[in-house]
Amino acid sequence: MSAKRLLVLSYAYAPGLGGIERVSGLLVEGFRERGWDVRVVTSTAAQRADPTILRRPSPWRLIRALRGADAVVQSNVSLGLAWPLALRLVRRPWIVVNHTPIADPATRRRRRRDLLKVGSLPKRSTYAVSEFLRALDTPAARVMPNPYDHHVFRTDGRTGDRPLLFVGRLTPAKGVDVLIDALSRLASEGRPLPLTVVGDGEQRTELEDRVRSAGLDVAFLGALPPEQVADAMRRHRVLVVPSRPTPPEAFGLVAIEAIACGCRVVGTAEGGLPEAIGPCGRTVPVDDVAALATAISVTLDDGPDPEGRRDAHLRPYRLPAVLDAYEAALEAAGLGR
Structure with missing residues (x-):
């Protein structure tokens, strides 16, 4: 046949x-x-x-x-x-x-x-x-x-030795500037946190200048292939997705990929992103620096997501x-x- x-x-x-x-x-x-x-x-x-x-x-x-x-x-x-x-x-x-x-x-x-x-x-x-x-x-x-590619995005080899990760295009719609402001707020409150940024785009130079001016510890790695993105996710505890509704995230596949690598996720309550995050993280209002800073701090303190809850959320994807x-x-x- x-x-x-x-x-x-x-x-x-x-x-x-x-x-x-x-x-x-x-x-x-x-x-x-x-x-x-x-x-x-x-x-x-x-x-x-x-x-x-x-x-x-x-x-x-x-x-x-x-x-x-x-x-x-x-x-x-x-x-x-x-x-x-x-x-x-x-x-x-x-x-x-x-x-x-x-x-x-x-x-x-x-x-x-x-x-x-x-x-x-x-x-x-x-x-x-x-x-x-x-x-x-x-x-x-x-x-x-x-x-999502469950052969690439998985917890095998996870270390979670760094706190925060962003993965995406460096454009105004992705809200990295809000994330930088949230990190500045946390640093002023006595909790300085390093951030790894994976991705490239029109806003990269502006964001790098902003980080230098604020004296923050942010590493810009540029765009990476999926296997290296997954490695980065396994090295971090929380993925931050501070997207704006211009346009909205129709789903937010990056959140699913990060959860599959063992991360928790903090993202905006916008578009389909809350569906992708599900019970494996927190959502905050768009452009709310104070709420984003608080959610990052609390989510880091939560520790790893329970494996059973993570697996149940990922199963349909x-x-x-x-x-x-x-x-x-x-x-x-x-x-x-």
Whole structure:
């Protein structure tokens, strides 16, 4: 019996390094390990050719790829990749899992393109990666958990010998400036704490200058590959995610990865981040320096999270469980009928 043919539509894909790219890559690897014949269609260019990846296809090549599939998984709605399905030029079992807001979360206003995206979604097989995102854009949808790589992000070799870690892009939306202000407040109260920053971005030079002016102990390591990010998480006790709602964190996969490495998490009560943190940390209001400083101090004093509680929280996000959920969704969408 031939393998089931799955086409993954992911406008963002490797060699990109964002959340959609990582999740799509995990799904492709996981489905292949389960015996699926998986191909990818993406809008992301790359220097290296791969016969299993169709990049920036012409309309005809896109239609041919869709017709050659038994089922389609789409990582985030994209009119540029799904229009033959939306127009019913090709009919296949098709699920869409949204990772980002369609409309502007601040105003809830939908531009014409946003309305077209919403109208293109399959009515009975649209999902969102968090309850927050589902309620924001597609109330009739269901939640599809985001997977993390449990082979990379794990507690093996954990030391937890440093207190605080930040992982993410160095942009105003990530709120590292608020974290620096919280550390300055803690230092003035007699509790100076070192911080490790993993990531890069437009704000790095400004943040480094701010740290020097404040006399804080902050190490900027730049962007790191996943294996080294996991190593950094295992060396720290608390991950801090001080994100702002510009745009909101639709889920917060970095929190799940840190919890899987044994960290507790302090983050803002914004978007889908509280769902990702669950019982394994604390949330604070956006831009509240005093609340962030207090939460960091108290969470460090809490000590390690109980293993049973951590494992129960992580269970739905482990790749095997997420693949089970995707296969059930494909079956419900008509695969095998």
